[in-house]
Amino acid sequence: MNILMRIKRFDPEKDKKPYWDEFRVEADPIDRLLDALNTVKWTMDGTLTYRRSCAHGVCGSDAMRINGRNRLSCKVLIRDIGNKVTIEPMLGYPVIKDLVVDMDPFMQKYKAIKPYLIVHDTEPGTERLQSPEERARYDEGTKCILCGACTGACPSVWGNPDWVGPASIVNAHRFIFDSRDQGAAERLKILSDRNGVWRCRTIFNCADACPRGIPVTDLIEQVKRAIVYGGDTDTK
Amino acid sequence: MYYKFDVVIVGSGGAGLMAAMQLPNASVAVLSKVYPTRSHTGAAQGGVAAALGNREEDHWKWHMYDTVKGGDYLTDQPAAEILAREAIDAVYELEHRGLPFNRTEDGRIDQRRFGGHSHHFGEGPVRRSCYAADRTGHMILQTMYQQAIKNEVRFYNEYLVLDLLIVDGRACGVVAMEIRTGEIHTFHAKAVLFATGGYGRAWKVTSNAFACMGDGMSIAYRRGIPLQDMEMYQFHPTGIYKVGVLLSEAARGEGGKLLNDKGEYFMERYMPTMKDLAPRDIVSRCIVQEVNEGRGINGKDYVYLDVRHLGAEVINAKLPDITDFARNYLGVEPITEPVPVFPTAHYAMGGIPTDTDSRVVIDPQWTPMPGFYAAGEVACVSVHGANRLGTNSLVDLIVFGRRAGKHMAKFIAENDLVPLPEKPEGYSRELVDHLYTSGGHESAARVRSALQQVMLDKVFVERNEEGMRSALDTVSGLQEDYKNVEMQDKGKTFNTELVEAIELGFLLDCAEATVHGALARKESRGAHYRTDYQKRDDVNWLKHTLAYRGKDSHDVRLDYKDVILLDDPVFKPKERKY
Numbered sequence: 001m002n003i004l005m006r007i008k009r010f011d012p013e014k015d016k017k018p019y020w021d022e023f024r025v026e027a028d029p030i031d032r033l034l035d036a037l038n039t040v041k042w043t044m045d046g047t048l049t050y051r052r053s054c055a056h057g058v059c060g061s062d063a064m065r066i067n068g069r070n071r072l073s074c075k076v077l078i079r080d081i082g083n084k085v086t087i088e089p090m091l092g093y094p095v096i097k098d099l100v101v102d103m104d105p106f107m108q109k110y111k112a113i114k115p116y117l118i119v120h121d122t123e124p125g126t127e128r129l130q131s132p133e134e135r136a137r138y139d140e141g142t143k144c145i146l147c148g149a150c151t152g153a154c155p156s157v158w159g160n161p162d163w164v165g166p167a168s169i170v171n172a173h174r175f176i177f178d179s180r181d182q183g184a185a186e187r188l189k190i191l192s193d194r195n196g197v198w199r200c201r202t203i204f205n206c207a208d209a210c211p212r213g214i215p216v217t218d219l220i221e222q223v224k225r226a227i228v229y230g231g232d233t234d235t236k
Numbered sequence: 237m238y239y240k241f242d243v244v245i246v247g248s249g250g251a252g253l254m255a256a257m258q259l260p261n262a263s264v265a266v267l268s269k270v271y272p273t274r275s276h277t278g279a280a281q282g283g284v285a286a287a288l289g290n291r292e293e294d295h296w297k298w299h300m301y302d303t304v305k306g307g308d309y310l311t312d313q314p315a316a317e318i319l320a321r322e323a324i325d326a327v328y329e330l331e332h333r334g335l336p337f338n339r340t341e342d343g344r345i346d347q348r349r350f351g352g353h354s355h356h357f358g359e360g361p362v363r364r365s366c367y368a369a370d371r372t373g374h375m376i377l378q379t380m381y382q383q384a385i386k387n388e389v390r391f392y393n394e395y396l397v398l399d400l401l402i403v404d405g406r407a408c409g410v411v412a413m414e415i416r417t418g419e420i421h422t423f424h425a426k427a428v429l430f431a432t433g434g435y436g437r438a439w440k441v442t443s444n445a446f447a448c449m450g451d452g453m454s455i456a457y458r459r460g461i462p463l464q465d466m467e468m469y470q471f472h473p474t475g476i477y478k479v480g481v482l483l484s485e486a487a488r489g490e491g492g493k494l495l496n497d498k499g500e501y502f503m504e505r506y507m508p509t510m511k512d513l514a515p516r517d518i519v520s521r522c523i524v525q526e527v528n529e530g531r532g533i534n535g536k537d538y539v540y541l542d543v544r545h546l547g548a549e550v551i552n553a554k555l556p557d558i559t560d561f562a563r564n565y566l567g568v569e570p571i572t573e574p575v576p577v578f579p580t581a582h583y584a585m586g587g588i589p590t591d592t593d594s595r596v597v598i599d600p601q602w603t604p605m606p607g608f609y610a611a612g613e614v615a616c617v618s619v620h621g622a623n624r625l626g627t628n629s630l631v632d633l634i635v636f637g638r639r640a641g642k643h644m645a646k647f648i649a650e651n652d653l654v655p656l657p658e659k660p661e662g663y664s665r666e667l668v669d670h671l672y673t674s675g676g677h678e679s680a681a682r683v684r685s686a687l688q689q690v691m692l693d694k695v696f697v698e699r700n701e702e703g704m705r706s707a708l709d710t711v712s713g714l715q716e717d718y719k720n721v722e723m724q725d726k727g728k729t730f731n732t733e734l735v736e737a738i739e740l741g742f743l744l745d746c747a748e749a750t751v752h753g754a755l756a757r758k759e760s761r762g763a764h765y766r767t768d769y770q771k772r773d774d775v776n777w778l779k780h781t782l783a784y785r786g787k788d789s790h791d792v793r794l795d796y797k798d799v800i801l802l803d804d805p806v807f808k809p810k811e812r813k814y
Binding site: 011012013014018030032041042045046047049050051052053054055056057059060061075077096097100102107111114115116117119124125126127128129130131134135138139142143144146166175178180181205214 | 271273274275276278279280288292325327328330332333334336337338339340341342343344347369371374377378382383385386392445446447470479481557560561564566567679680681723724725728729730731732733
């Protein structure tokens with residue numbers, strides 16, 4: 001089928017401000033939108049710039065705003081978007097060129113919540129034990145691929161770029177609720193700061209944007225409750 | 237810019253990050269052409285093998301046996317011993333660093349079956365694969381990256397490495413292009429590790445990421461280092477039909493089966509003991525044979541992967557991602573429908589030759605190049621021989637990534653920085669400048685797509701002399717065409733057209749070495765199956781291929797080195813039956 005792609009372009013070496021470009025592309029209904037972007041780049045306009053790598057939704061390179069919602073272009077099929085599609089870089093990030101945004105601020109926020117297992121005890125000779133129930137407690141957060149779609153979909157992030165944002169809280173949750181981890185108190189302290197969890201207004205854009213189906217807003221609420229009510233974060 | 241470090245690691249997947257972790261007291265730079273968590277390790281699904289024996293009796297020697305036999309005896313046996321023994325400790329290390337493995341009822345790391353892994357030297361399948369749902373690679377990558385953040389490793393993200401610097405036979409750094417600015421930088425170091433992954437993008441249908449363009453292999457090859465056993469390339473049996481995205485062997489590990497058009501679970505006929513869990517080279521060949529003999533679904537070129545009998549609960553709990561792939565890319569519901577699959581280009585058993593300390597060795601006498609290391613898919617140590625077993629790639633990353641890190645720690649303590657060569661950036665600047673000003677009118681996309689097509693048509697699961705001769709001519713012609721590639725994007729900022737064009741040059745080199753090695757090897761062994769030489773020939777071909785680059789594609793020089801066998805009757809080469 002023939003589709004019209006409307007793409008927001010910006011080359012800092014040439015353009016004073018972004019503009020809309022249009023391409024007509026022949027695509028198969030079961031092609032990925034990424035395939036159509038590649039068709040443009042490889043056969044029509046080599047200057048079109050975007051990130052991509054695995055092309056099946058696990059590396060998180062190609063998050064972009066597709067018809068107004070953040071999606072991975074490799075997980076959107078042509079048949080699901082009809083014959084016209086609008087593509088922009090994600091909001092809330094500085095644009096480097098075309099659909100490529102600067103992910104460094106996002107990664108800095110991720111680092112701020114200490115996204116690694118903190119253990120003070122000495123390690124046993126074999127594995128630490130963890131029951132299937134304890135393991136299930138933090139499963140959702142482990143699916144995160146750091147694509148940034150949730151954070152770029154969040155109006156609270158648009159309003160305040162310093163806010164830690166949903167992806168960081170998801171990753172904090174992953175450790176806070178891990179029975180092996182001993183750093184929950186440190187992370188909860190960071191997240192109870194003015195740029196911590198409380199700027200979340202439960203808008204649910206994050207959950208809609210997540211290509212991994214993580215219930216992002218729910219996880220954020222769990223962290224809020226852990227801060228307010230304290231108690232056992234190992235298994236709940 | 238000029239940077240100086242003790243160690244420069246190129247590639248931020250499992251092997252690179254595992255090595256970085258062994259160097260807490262050194263100055264280390266990790267260069268990656270993507271953000272580290274985009275690395276292709278993250279796409280690995282099924283698990284990481286280690287004989288923990290958490291679910292049933294297991295022994296590292298059985299794992300070693302399976303690895304050697306799975307590799308069709310092209311495996312260097314001391315390397316396989318290290319792999320199997322050290323896997324156990326390395327998996328515990330991953331757990332200690334936070335990897336969220338699935339758990340048994342008593343809280344230990346859960347394990348499941350996987351292709352080619354057996355108990356008592358081939359008697360039947362064993363639960364050896366330690367896993368985290370069907371995203372084990374993702375968990376390894378995330379866990380390693382988290383640890384790297386904790387250890388404050390210095391990352392240079394979105395830097396494309398263009399060249400390896402060598403002075404008097406010793407590696408002393410790399411040259412890289414910062415993608416965001418187009419600037420060229422020199423990284424001067426005492427030791428360099430290549431952990432850059434594979435080159436699956438040389439085939440039209442592949443499970444590999446766009447990033448898997450053979451960068452490290454080609455850069456070494458251009459600097460006179462041979463590539464080993466490149467003809468040994470794995471085609472995974474269950475890629476999503478036409479798309480190539482992988483449906484993990486975990487599906488068969490959990491009990492999934494392959495089905496032909498007659499409604500027959502055909503692997504039972506070919507391999508009565510291991511059935512659908514026979515090694516990948518064998519299963520891929522069986523699928524191709526079913527299709528060739530007219531038993532593909534509706535006479536077409538695919539078969540079905542059937543997991544319906546496992547039930548919704550097992551499928552959703554243990555195979556969620558691959559179920560999602562089938563739904564998303566085929567519109568097929570695996571709980572109620574079988575999934576169309578066909579082999580997909582997946583993994584390079586070959587690569588830069590190394591010893592068991594991950595030092596790069598440059599000739600048949602195993603002479604190491606001081607300061608140069610390689611680990612993971614880019615390297616050929618060789619533990620996978622002619623065919624890698626499922627879950628052994630992640631083992632390879634952690635075991636030999638760790639050994640590389642430990643050996644580099646020693647090396648940098650004992651050696652000083654050597655001076656850079658004259659004009660270290662000369663070659664790299666020429667390479668880039670040529671693409672900006674080639675004056676030709678060739679399209680990189682056309683060259684790449686022609687390469688991918690000929691590799692799929694002629695250098696796939698089944699090969700023969702005539703097909704590979706024509707593939708060699710095509711590749712050789714494409715190498716010439718490549719010199720005339722023209723770019724539309726003349727800018728410096730985030731020029732992905734430039735990145736793609738440079739990578740295409742890497743990919744062509746890898747394909748060239750692959751075809752040469754495959755043409756010369758007149759036998760069938762593991763993944764290298766020739767219809768004109770259908771038997772394994774241990775008298776003439778129990779040896780590794782070394783391909784050295786020549787002045788053009790027809791001028792590749794081949795040399796050979798012996799496979800290292802142990803003096804243990806258990807591991808003596810014999811016919812593979814499963």
